Amino acid sequence: MPITLAEAKVGMPTKIDRAVIDEFRRSSALLDRLTFDDAVSPGTGGSAMIYGYTRLKTPSTASTRQINAEYKPGEAQREIANAPLKIIGGSFEVDRVVQDTSGNYNEINFQLQQQIIAVRNYFHYLVINGDSAKDEGEFDGLDALLTGTSTEYKDAIGFDLSNSAMINTNYRNFLDTIDDFLSGLDGKPDAFLGGSKIISRLQAVASRAGYLTQSEDSFGRKAQGYDGIPFIDLGKYFNGTSTVDVTSPYSAKIGSSETETAGLCDLYAVKFGLDGFHAVSPKGGKVISTYLPDLKQPGAVKKGEVEMVAAVVLKNSLNAGVMRGIKVQ
Secondary structure, three states: EEHHHHHHHHHOOOOOHHHHHHHHHHOOHHHHOOOOEEEOOOHHHHHHOOEEEEEHHHOOOOEEEEOOOOOOOOOOOOOOOOEEEEEEEEEEEEHHHHHOHHHHHHHHHHHHHHHHHHEEEEEEHHHHHHOOOOOOOOOOOOOHHOOOOOOOEEEOOOEEOOOHHHHHHHHHOOOOOOHHHOOOOOOOOOOEOOOHHHHHHHHHHHHHHEEEEEEEOOOOEEEEOOOOOOEEEOOOEEEOOOOOEEOOOEEEOOOOOOEEEEEEEEEEEEOOOOOOEEEEEOOOOEEEEEOOOOOOOOOOOEEEEEEEEEEEEEEEHEEEEEEEEEOOO
């Protein structure tokens, strides 16, 4: 049965599990809105958990016809796709003496909160950048799922929103470009997704044009958007060496030019739902699990873990799109 994290929380056995779910929801507008199809169970012998689905590639067509003539066939095209669920998580260790002497600071709670942030940020990163062809430990994210589709919009490549002056100069033309992009989707999207850099640029454009709108999320917090389409800032991701934008600016050649243009970024739009963009999880609603140290057990060093089992799928390519290569710096 499809569930949200809010619904999954109801079945959690402990207050800690429910609190962890709430922390994921509060810190991620994406996770709060995603529907999880909890329909996957492992195969025999503990084999991989795989979600199989049918993806609509091209919709059916309609036309007029003359008397005694036939319609030109225009069948919808679909393909069978698979999304293996991936195990995402991390662990932390705390010496029992550090915990016993941490007082109100509570070292275990601190490490647990930081681990939640790490798992959330890595999930955000995979939602955009995951590519199973490059790393079998990843699920396919929107970048891979939208490559080569009709909603991969390249007319924005090189559009300059790199600073305030360029935004002042170009924001009106950019609104035309973004409306052209949106017209290629199947209806109005539910959200724009991107890292901090591209979302801040989109906010600036919407503000200058008078199309910056506000709504409330499920926790009563204000969420800004463009013409009623909320912005979801997926933030940054620590890759073990440095902190980078989830949709990091990159360099690419534009058109026939041999000179690479740096500072380009992609912007994503999605429609949430089981017939569009959604997440998948194991049967039973166990999307996120928490394992806390037991201080009553022997051992000087205690270990805790936070774990998510999930993937994302796109069942209809017209329910998501990407604007490639907007210049943001």
